[in-house]
Amino acid sequence: MSDTILDISGLTKVYPGGLKALDDVSLQIRQGEIFALLGPNGAGKTTLIGAVCGLVRPTAGSISAFGFDMAKDWRQGRSRIGLVPQELSTDMFEPVIRAVSYSRGLFGLAPDKARIEEILRALSLWDKRNDRIMTLSGGMKRRVLIAKALAHDPDLLFLDEPTAGVDVELRKGMWQLIGDMRARGVTVILTTHYIEEAEEMADRVGIINQGKLLMVDDKHAMMNRLGRTEAHITLAQALPALPESLAHFPVEIEDGGLSLCYRGGDGTGKGKAEVAELTKALIGAGIDFTGIDTRESSLEDIFVSLLDAKEDAA
Numbered sequence: 001m002s003d004t005i006l007d008i009s010g011l012t013k014v015y016p017g018g019l020k021a022l023d024d025v026s027l028q029i030r031q032g033e034i035f036a037l038l039g040p041n042g043a044g045k046t047t048l049i050g051a052v053c054g055l056v057r058p059t060a061g062s063i064s065a066f067g068f069d070m071a072k073d074w075r076q077g078r079s080r081i082g083l084v085p086q087e088l089s090t091d092m093f094e095p096v097i098r099a100v101s102y103s104r105g106l107f108g109l110a111p112d113k114a115r116i117e118e119i120l121r122a123l124s125l126w127d128k129r130n131d132r133i134m135t136l137s138g139g140m141k142r143r144v145l146i147a148k149a150l151a152h153d154p155d156l157l158f159l160d161e162p163t164a165g166v167d168v169e170l171r172k173g174m175w176q177l178i179g180d181m182r183a184r185g186v187t188v189i190l191t192t193h194y195i196e197e198a199e200e201m202a203d204r205v206g207i208i209n210q211g212k213l214l215m216v217d218d219k220h221a222m223m224n225r226l227g228r229t230e231a232h233i234t235l236a237q238a239l240p241a242l243p244e245s246l247a248h249f250p251v252e253i254e255d256g257g258l259s260l261c262y263r264g265g266d267g268t269g270k271g272k273a274e275v276a277e278l279t280k281a282l283i284g285a286g287i288d289f290t291g292i293d294t295r296e297s298s299l300e301d302i303f304v305s306l307l308d309a310k311e312d313a314a
């Protein structure tokens, strides 16, 4: 596809010692999207980012970024990529503005005070520009990491766990920032444990576990395809068995007959309609109920059920 800016094909990484952190991963990232790579601890997310950014040497497979083969023309490809790692490892004693300016210089770009000011202002760091990084709060340090990654105006930005361990308010602020970057045309790939984050931010989601990319899809398509409706119906009296007239609904008797549980639908609204039909059928069958609690499954449910299914199959 012409708008593919990152093309990963058959990427495998076996660490010395034999651990296969990435297992034949293929993924194409499109210009302008926000892509969330979702996976539990140790799934291979950081390794994948490291391989693209030239920090991890792949065992097999190929990576092409902006048309550059990263095995041969790494420098050209990397110059268009920004990386926000999980933690700040250097620069702790540096003032913010110097650390960010230095990051720009690392990519061979001429100093640009106005651009650095713009970045620091956008990240609400301008007032802190002369503070040493070590004196900043955790949230501010994360913003410095983002500023450093943006200092050379990358077209593709990797954010490795951008909101791990930050409070809810800061997380929302970070989401806003990521949205702003996209609005400026930056393509964003973020890794996260927080399904809420992927659900809120991403256009597409990839689910990775044990080095394997289990599924990649448009977020809404994924929820439509794998989403389910669950409805708990509290009955006025215990029901010993399901009457024949309800047998065609995907319902089960629970709580010793005191409730019915519907699990069905496909995330497209079919479930809700079917629950409405079910209530009519209950009334028709003379079964009295006192409450209905309906919920549509979230990306979280999909994620958990997908990982469970893979573990069962393993």
Ligand SMILES: Nc1ncnc2c1ncn2[C@@H]1O[C@H](COP(=O)(O)OP(=O)(O)OP(=O)(O)O)[C@@H](O)[C@H]1O
Binding pocket: 015, 016, 017, 019, 020, 021, 039, 040, 041, 042, 043, 044, 045, 046, 047, 048
């Ligand atoms: N340098 C290394 N040498 C050996 N094994 C490693 C190395 N780096 C990572 N691993 C292993 O590779 C696997 C994938 O690790 P990776 O950091 O990519 O996962 P992750 O999805 O980013 O996890 P987390 O969410 O915890 O950051 C893990 O089992 C990890 O222990």
